Amino acid sequence: MNPTAGGAASFLRGSRRRFAPVHGFGILAVVSGLAALGACSAVEDVLDPVHADAVAALGPEVFGLPKGPTHRPGQPCLTCHSGQGPGKSEFSVAGTVYKTKPATEWLEGATVSLTDAAGTIRQLTTNQTGNCLIKKSEWTPVYPMRVKVSFGGVSIDMLTHVGRAGACADCHTDPARAASAGHVYLVADPANFPVGP
Numbered sequence: 001m002n003p004t005a006g007g008a009a010s011f012l013r014g015s016r017r018r019f020a021p022v023h024g025f026g027i028l029a030v031v032s033g034l035a036a037l038g039a040c041s042a043v044e045d046v047l048d049p050v051h052a053d054a055v056a057a058l059g060p061e062v063f064g065l066p067k068g069p070t071h072r073p074g075q076p077c078l079t080c081h082s083g084q085g086p087g088k089s090e091f092s093v094a095g096t097v098y099k100t101k102p103a104t105e106w107l108e109g110a111t112v113s114l115t116d117a118a119g120t121i122r123q124l125t126t127n128q129t130g131n132c133l134i135k136k137s138e139w140t141p142v143y144p145m146r147v148k149v150s151f152g153g154v155s156i157d158m159l160t161h162v163g164r165a166g167a168c169a170d171c172h173t174d175p176a177r178a179a180s181a182g183h184v185y186l187v188a189d190p191a192n193f194p195v196g197p
């Protein structure tokens, strides 16, 4: 099965898809904008205001996914999972991988290889929504860190180092713009996507 972002969500939920796959991000942008305006008071009560705004800007859960390893694909996980809440578990590195540069499909089963400045290597595997993570209690990289993504005999290196940010989506937001690399993808051109894992 090669589900689209929206399709995989309905696959995971076993019910009708709520967002059309291609337009999902546009709708999410509107939803997060409204959430930011409406400022979630429950969150603000517990968190410091600047952090609360950053969390509120991400809006409610997306694609009907439950809070857990598959939720909020494409979002900057560490905004909520680095000790300030509302995520209780703390991650050192986390992110989402898409199949192609047009980021319409999550890539499950990709290997994300992280090599830190001490030469320690950690390999994470992406789940059904392309997410991967490593908990802070398991490993904290010595920065700078090198990153590589592999799947089906295809590998793509991130050419630059990651200097500090553990959340891929701190830089890899969609759509790509001056300050953003766009979502993490395996192949730029869908025609080059590998046939088998």
Ligand code: HEC
Pocket: 055, 058, 059, 067, 068, 069, 070, 071, 072, 073, 074, 075, 076, 077, 078, 079, 080, 081, 086, 087, 088, 089, 094, 095, 096, 131, 132, 133
């Ligand atoms: C807007 C805040 C927010 C963002 C962004 C976010 N999460 Fe979460 N996450 C939560 C909350 C709240 C919970 C429920 C409390 C908990 O278990 O930590 C949760 C739970 C989890 C859990 C279950 C933790 C456990 O120990 O059982 C995992 C795994 C997880 N998130 C992964 C991710 C990943 C991967 C990303 C990025 C793709 C992400 N989260 C992005 C808020 C967030």
Ligand code: HEC
Pocket: 093, 094, 095, 112, 147, 148, 149, 156, 157, 158, 159, 160, 161, 162, 163, 164, 165, 166, 167, 168, 169, 170, 171, 172, 180, 181, 182, 183, 184, 185, 186
């Ligand atoms: C500090 C910002 C930053 C962070 C954090 C970051 N990246 Fe990147 N990434 C970039 C930039 C900029 C590029 C484009 C230039 C290049 O290849 O270095 C890029 C390119 C890539 C590429 C090449 C193909 C593509 O998608 O553009 C991959 C693969 C990649 N990154 C994976 C990751 C993964 C996985 C993570 C999280 C573990 C991550 N990156 C975290 C900035 C970042």
